[in-house]
Amino acid sequence: MPTTTIAALAADPSPLARAITVDGVRLTVRGLLPGDEAALVAFLGGLSATSRRFWHGDTGHAAAAADWIEAIGRYDKLRLVAVDGDGLAGVVDLSLSLPEGHEITRYAEHGIRLDEERTARWGPCVADAWQGRGLADALIAPAWEAVRLLGRDVVVLFGGVHEDNVRARRFYRRHGFTEVGAVDMWRRL
Numbered sequence: 001m002p003t004t005t006i007a008a009l010a011a012d013p014s015p016l017a018r019a020i021t022v023d024g025v026r027l028t029v030r031g032l033l034p035g036d037e038a039a040l041v042a043f044l045g046g047l048s049a050t051s052r053r054f055w056h057g058d059t060g061h062a063a064a065a066a067d068w069i070e071a072i073g074r075y076d077k078l079r080l081v082a083v084d085g086d087g088l089a090g091v092v093d094l095s096l097s098l099p100e101g102h103e104i105t106r107y108a109e110h111g112i113r114l115d116e117e118r119t120a121r122w123g124p125c126v127a128d129a130w131q132g133r134g135l136a137d138a139l140i141a142p143a144w145e146a147v148r149l150l151g152r153d154v155v156v157l158f159g160g161v162h163e164d165n166v167r168a169r170r171f172y173r174r175h176g177f178t179e180v181g182a183v184d185m186w187r188r189l
């Protein structure tokens with residue numbers, strides 16, 4: 001049973017807040033807040049072409065940031081951010097919906113029926129200057145705690161992973177994910 005909801009976490013984000021230390025730097029992990037729009041535009045706009053291709057593609061970052069802020073506490077999405085000073089070092093995208101034609105359909109093609117009540121989609125992205133320093137590792141525990149708070153215990157990659165995203169695949173395997181077909185990976189918590 002969920003102990004909270006996305007709307008309740010928008011009203012009171014305190015259950016999501018954590019302090020982490022990565023590569024000697026203290027960061028705060030918390031839910032995305034309405035005041036984060038400028039930092040989110042800077043984060044998305046600062047991603048290298050490679051990181052952007054692997055994560056959300058080349059959608060306009062100002063429009064994407066505005067959409068994400070508008071969506072706080074509504075719909076199916078929860079975004080966690082790792083804050084370094086005034087900037088964002090990483091973002092974790094979580095979603096509680098499984099729209100037809102996407103993950104639920106691809107897993108079904110491999111004989112796996114995803115349980116809509118138990119499954120969360122997730123996608124991490126770390127700023128290029130932070131990659132390879134342990135930030136994504138440090139975001140795992142807060143992400144799984146958020147997933148559990150929302151009553152879910154199965155995690156699938158949001159949108160899958162590119163076949164040539166070797167670093168992400170290694171990262172997911174290290175954290176217990178297994179492949180389903182060419183682009184999907186999942187794990188039970």
Ligand SMILES: CC(C)(COP(=O)(O)OP(=O)(O)OC[C@H]1O[C@@H](n2cnc3c(N)ncnc32)[C@H](O)[C@@H]1OP(=O)(O)O)[C@@H](O)C(=O)NCCC(=O)NCCS
Pocket residue numbers: 023050051052054055123124125126127130131132133134135136137138157160161162165167168170171
């Ligand atoms: C995939 C991604 C999230 C991994 O993030 P990361 O912070 O680089 O990952 P980690 O924290 O696990 O660190 C990875 C590397 O740093 C190394 N590392 C260095 N210091 C470390 C530390 N203190 N703790 C853990 N790992 C450390 C690890 O050994 C690992 O090396 P490897 O990549 O050669 O295996 C990140 O590269 C990213 O955002 N990429 C662009 C967007 C993307 O691809 N998102 C995923 C879409 S499916």
